[in-house]
Amino acid sequence: MFSLHNLKRNMATTPKVVLIACGSFNPVTNMHMRMFELGRDALNKTGRFHVIEGIISPVSDHYKKKDLAPAKHRTHMIKQAIKTSDWIRLDTWESEQSQWLETEKVLTHHREALDSRYNANIHPTPTKRRKKTKTNEDEVDNSAPRIVAGSEEPPVLKLLCGADLLESFGTPGLWSDEDIETIVGKHGLVCITRAGTNPQKFIYESDMLTKFQENILIVTEWMTNEISATKVRRALGRGESVKYLLPDPVIDYIREQRLYGVPDK
Ligand SMILES: Nc1ncnc2c1ncn2[C@@H]1O[C@H](COP(=O)(O)OP(=O)(O)OP(=O)(O)O)[C@@H](O)[C@H]1O
Ligand SMILES: NC(=O)c1ccc[n+]([C@@H]2O[C@H](COP(=O)(O)O)[C@@H](O)[C@H]2O)c1
Numbered sequence: 138m139f140s141l142h143n144l145k146r147n148m149a150t151t152p153k154v155v156l157i158a159c160g161s162f163n164p165v166t167n168m169h170m171r172m173f174e175l176g177r178d179a180l181n182k183t184g185r186f187h188v189i190e191g192i193i194s195p196v197s198d199h200y201k202k203k204d205l206a207p208a209k210h211r212t213h214m215i216k217q218a219i220k221t222s223d224w225i226r227l228d229t230w231e232s233e234q235s236q237w238l239e240t241e242k243v244l245t246h247h248r249e250a251l252d253s254r255y256n257a258n259i260h261p262t263p264t265k266r267r268k269k270t271k272t273n274e275d276e277v278d279n280s281a282p283r284i285v286a287g288s289e290e291p292p293v294l295k296l297l298c299g300a301d302l303l304e305s306f307g308t309p310g311l312w313s314d315e316d317i318e319t320i321v322g323k324h325g326l327v328c329i330t331r332a333g334t335n336p337q338k339f340i341y342e343s344d345m346l347t348k349f350q351e352n353i354l355i356v357t358e359w360m361t362n363e364i365s366a367t368k369v370r371r372a373l374g375r376g377e378s379v380k381y382l383l384p385d386p387v388i389d390y391i392r393e394q395r396l397y398g399v400p401d402k
């Protein structure tokens with residue numbers, strides 16, 4: 138029977154999940170934001186997970202993709218887009234790196250960041266020594282950090298992506314097998330269907346993905362729309378309206394900064 142008590146107890150024991158989406162976000166679209174809502178609903182509905190946070194991690198300028206706007210603009214637009222969300226945040230670590238990083242490395246960084254945030258890292262490094270007392274500021278405590286009684290397990294980190302990104306695992310030379318194994322085997326994947334893709338078939342045809350199938354959640358977007366950043370850029374360059382495809386403040390910023398070849402009025 139439903140009770141608030143049981144609900145609270147279940148939420149306390151159900152593994153928590155942080156969803157991270159890596160991509161160009163050039164620019165961020167409503168569909169990028171919607172992907173998070175779809176992923177969270179689907180995971181929560183399994184009853185096996187409880188999503189607590191979403192992270193948008195834009196790729197750095199070193200990705201060198203055609204027409205990639207500078208990271209400072211892409212991150213600014215993401216900040217505008219997440220203003221109306223109370224659970225998705227921008228993380229600029231990836232975009233600030235001095236070289237392009239494989240997605241596996243980005244996930245590993247965030248895995249470690251989560252572990253230390255949740256106090257699971259019990260070996261303090263000498264450079265991060267903690268103050269022992271408030272009165273003696275210079276005295277440090279090198280013992281293992283205090284584990285709060287009843288402290289929780291760190292959340293699981295899962296890569297959130299569209300099915301085109303999953304299918305790009307099959308592009309020769311683009312992803313290493315080791316990275317795919319770590320992403321899917323160690324972390325996990327939440328994949329949103331996209332027009333022209335067939336993620337179930339793609340998984341079926343891959344021995345590796347089939348082996349880790351339990352770690353992959355395919356989420357069907359029934360209200361299909363094919364918002365694509367490439368098509369948005371094209372429309373902008375042609376002076377066409379992109380209203381209702383991107384958040385209004387993102388459109389304002391694009392026009393202000395004359396990004397993506399927006400013609401003068
Ligand atoms: N319409 C969509 N449906 C499902 N997933 C999407 C959609 N648009 C983007 N995504 C997903 O969002 C993530 C980031 O995508 P990305 O920044 O490449 O957007 P994009 O619209 O595909 O842009 P581009 O056309 O520049 O490649 C990827 O995992 C991608 O699959
Ligand atoms: N080997 C890899 O880790 C690998 C290869 C290709 C793309 N990616 C990532 O996938 C995302 C793809 O974005 P785009 O669809 O905009 O190219 C980016 O975040 C990019 O860094 C990772």
Ligand SMILES: [Zn+2]
Pocket residue numbers: none
């Ligand atoms: Zn893309």
